[in-house]
Each structure stands twice: as structure tokens, then as C-alpha cells.
Amino acid sequence: MAQSSTLRPSLIVADRWRDYQLIDTGDGMKQERWGAHTLVRPDPQILWPRHGKTPGARWDGWDGFYHRSQEGGGKWEYRRPLPEHWTINYDSLKLRFKIRPTSFKHTGLFPEQAVNWEWFSAKIKAARAAGREVSVLNLFGYTGAASCAAAAAGASVCHVDAAEGMVKWCRENAALSGLESAPIRYIVDDCQKFVRRELKRGRRYDAIIMDPPTYGRGSTGEMWRLEDHLWPLLCECREVLSDSPLFFLVNAYTARLSPTVVANLLAELLGERGGEITAGEVGLPVQVDGKVLPCGIYGRWEA
Structure with a gap:
């Protein structure tokens, strides 16, 4: 049975960034440096x-400030002209990413996930050093930071997202990171339907990464609800794992799941394979006062 840390969830912190910095936090806002530009979100x-x-007072020195709308969404206010997009480096793994402020406040990158990139990159590199090929399936892959990290570590990667624009962004990030010729498959598809087709095709993967949303729509309008569809998807993913899987990583950005719930799911899913399960929060260090901003939860199974 897999050993689980469900009773003591751990906090892991992405503290190796140079081009990104969480400068300050408070009153529902955060001030961040993305390369040469400072944003407040x-x-x-x-x-x-x-x-x-004073409560509500703005920070000094920002370039872009995102204002929420009471009707939902919001808009950016720019103090000075910014390029439509720019790049930042993650030097530790020699990766480069395109940053572009979007109308939904996002920038195309979740910097806290760097701590997971470090973890699975080390596992992939160790397996490759032992002479093993490693294939990784990245579901709900967004703009592909995890796909790029896995490919840079030596894995072949299948990157899947229902949004064509996100898959295109992944291609751009791969090119920026010098991975144009890396073995990455770029798939625009509903993740659950894709996994079912892979099972029928007999394809197997040594590792799976997923960042499922709370709600979403597939490439042809399929509805996704985390509470209804996560467990069935996990079960189908188990069927496309190879006979000697390396790891299984689940990330989530919703208060509806706790680390203990994710650990319990992984224990139920993969407990018969042995291995180790850990779960907890991912966070970013705050420069001015040493706080850690929790940014989501993770669950890991590893052989």
C-alpha cells in the first residue's frame, strides 16, 4: 500500500526564481515583478x-494594475505603455516563457508551479541517466510550462488542452526554450475523450501531470465539473499508465479540494502499486515580510 502524508500536508515553495518576484501582498492584492515589468493583481x-x-492605498512603481469588475472579469490599467508580451527566464531549468497579461487577470504562467517542475525534472533526469525512456502525458496543459520542463529534462511529452490558443502558446514557449525539435505532441482536445482514445490505441505513459479546472468546456463544448468528473478521469488515466510508472501529479486551484482529499484519491487510485504519496500547498515567498502566499494544492504519487 502506498505510504501517504495525508495527516501532515506539506507546504512547498517556489523560491528559485530570478525573473519573477512576489514583492508584496495585502488587502486582496499582490504586487509582482515579471521580468522588467511590475503588475498588481x-x-x-x-x-x-x-x-x-492606508487600506485601499495603491503601491508605487507599478506598470499594470488589474481592476476587478463587480459584474465579473475586469480590466487592466497601464501607467506606462507595455509591450503586448515579453519573456522571462527560469534559469534553474534553462526555460523561457512568454508573458502576456490577459483580460482575465492571468499572465500565461503560474510561477508557483516551478517547485513541481524541479521535482519531476529530477525524477525524469534520474530515469534517463539509468537508461530509461520516459513518456509524460500533461492534461489541461495550459501554456505548457510543465510540458517544456518535462521535455527539457529528457522526456517525450504529450501536451493536451481544449483551447487551441493555449496549445499554440505552448509551442511558442517550447521554441523560446530551445525545444522546437523536442518530442512534444501538441493536442487540442477534450482531455477525458483524449485519454479514452489513447486507451483504445494502446498508448501508455510513464508519468501523468494534470491541472484540472473547477469548471470548463471541452474543445466541442463538453462540460467539465471537478466534483463530478475528476475521479472518473483519474480512473481512466490509471489505465494508460505503463507497467512501471514514474509519477502522477495532480494540481488544483479551488477551495473545493483539500490536499488530504487529493492524497486520498491518489491512495485509492494507485495504492496497490506501492510507492509514496505526498500532498499539500504550493506557495510563493513574499519579498517584503517573508510570508508565503498559498497558491493552490498538489498531490504526488511517485514510485
């Missing part, structure tokens, strides 16, 4: 006040 986890500042 809302974050629902930031319930604490900004120390030494």
Missing part, C-alpha cells in the same frame, strides 16, 4: 492588510 487568498499603508 487581485488574489482571493490575501485576506490580510498591507502593513503601514
